[in-house]
Amino acid sequence: MMTEGMFTNYFLPGIWITIQVTVFSALLAVVVAFVIGTLRTSRLWIVRFLSGIYFELFRGTSSLVLMFWLVFAVPLMFRWQFVPMYAGVLALGLTYGAYGSEVVRGALAAVPAAQREAGVALGFTKFQRLRRIEIPQAWPEMVPPFNNLLIELLKGTALVSTIMVADMTYAANLVRIGSNESAPVYTLLLVLYFVFAFVLTRGMRVLERHAKSRIGQAPPRGDSLWSRLTLRSNAGEGTGALTAGGTSR
Amino acid sequence: MPSPADTPRDSNSASRANGAELVRFDKVTKRFGDVTVLDQLDFSVDTGKHVTLIGPSGSGKTTILRLLMTLLTPDEGTIKVDGDYLNHEERNGTLAKAGEKHVREVRKKIGMVFQQFNLFPNMKVLRNVTEAPVHVLGMSKDEADQRARELIELVGLSEQLDKYPSQLSGGQQQRVAIARALAMRPQVLLLDEVTSALDPELVAGVLDVLRDIAHTTDITMLVVTHEMSFARDISDAVLMFDRGKIVESGPPDKMFSEPEHERTREFLSTVL
Structure with missing residues (x-):
């Protein structure tokens, strides 16, 4: 039977690590998303080209493989080693930042x-213009897709358990080995991720309402971000970025 | 053509002689794809004058305003504002494409009011008017605030300071847009069909504000409008455009009562 001791000794520290990895990767991802996203609207083709390369590169690589590369390949190539948790944060932040840049670019274009x-x-x-006019107006359009990405990111943090970071998935594996109770352990793990995702969604709703009130119920825009993303997904681009995270799991 | 050195650089409006050339287009051509919108256009506007551009749609009137606001760049020719090239810079005695900083500096002398108002929906009325003076001119928050309140009073909207643009009528939004443009103390005010997007009953309020500004300030105005009686009231000169060229120009009385050119007569008969 899974005991209370197993929960407090393994799950609780694991939950704390998952929260840390989620918060740090999300912060990095937001910075990357805004920088790359605004560069992708530049008038200079070379800037658009280089930031586009970043986007394609990190959209097109698995964040799991990127983590392995940072942890196992980087020490061999550069004689320098990451703390595993930071390697995980870096891989997730850069990858989800790339997806986020598409959200920023689309919202600015709208x-x-x-x-x-x-x-x-x-x-x-x-x-x-970006700081005072364009980003404040684009921000309410960014919040709902950012919420999707944030939840993808939360669930994506389970990948760090494969590089020896003791998050809650890693803890669950330890407890399962110790107790041989796969069913309750993994059920609890599923519920934990769901609860976290639910809390995040609620939080983002508040953020969205706040953002919309700050632009004083702006008159409806003909071509909103949503209609744009829908158009672009028909052309084989765009919303793909929002769900592409699924392939890395 | 006088070189920039001949023109006094001190452009303080008090010391500037009335009647000096403030805007000059020199052989300006603008094309959109295969369509030539402006064809080797020459014209100038003197300081303090109110010039109205009329003509059928597609004749290039709005393009002139957008070129002056640097929302477009000419394909050929030069534009000067208060003695400085707008899109060009003199380097080693030759004219080169101007850098961003030079363009911004010259552009400060120009303000524009748009057909669709284009207020910032994320800012309340007062902040719409103070934002640029504070962050572009470096005016203190208090000074910008006080001047903005005066200008908003001038356009008759003191009650609406704390509202978002979406809470105002089109006419009110346009009057805020006028206050916002004036807050930058431009030497030239460009009015681009400012009443065309308004419901008919709101047009008069906006035109009254503009008449007031035209008659009580020494600001130079370049106006594109289909409101011919307004044009007649405020203009010193009217230019008739057709297919990217000036067909005829003259004082409003002559232009509206006894135009010489057939094309002008034809156009006026459709709008008057």
């Missing part, structure tokens, strides 16, 4: 061109 023109007419620099 801001009407007239807003950019108004910004030009008032003398704002490109950076000021």
